[in-house]
Amino acid sequence: MVPANSGDYLWNMVGGPAGALNTGTGFMRCKPIYIKESTTFTEIATFVNSGGTAGAVVRLGIYEANADGMPAALLLDAGTVGTTTNGFKTIAISQTLAAGKYFLALVGQTAQCQVVGEVSTHTYVYDTINQFHGNIWELSGITGALPDPWTNYTTQRSESFRVLLKK
Secondary structure, three states: OOOOOOOOEEOOOOOOOEEEEEOOOOOEEEEEEEEOOOEEEEEEEEEEEEOOOOOOEEEEEEEEEOOOOOEEEEEEEEEEEEOOOOEEEEEEEEEEEOOEEEEEEEEEOOOOOEEEEEEOOOOOOOOOOOOOOOOEEEEOOOOOOOOOOOOOOOOEEOEEEOOEEEO
């Protein structure tokens, strides 16, 4: 991953082309991002393709990776942003990430909307080797704050919601 210039958005596209993905209610997905050098980020964001019904929101956050390269401790629960309208949705943050692997998370919490996502053409299966792959993890039943730590490693997906960080 190349270092971002000030004002740039950074994300990790895993696999295939961008498309619209339904968030569902209570379904959280996270995917890895690799930070090349210590960087302070000022926004976390997503893009809504099709707004939800009245009161629709998504919650965004960042998880550390554990020694096996999977999501572990919660670093940042950035809160929620309204998703009743289409467009770029941002939350102001001040989060410094050291060089390494992290996971960006998004969960639809009140009503379904569609956000930009990527669809991988590969099915990834976790094994015990710490590897550099597009491991996309999912949890369900998330209705409030993001869970800390991430505890369930049974569900992997081939689609991920796009979450971005602004330098």
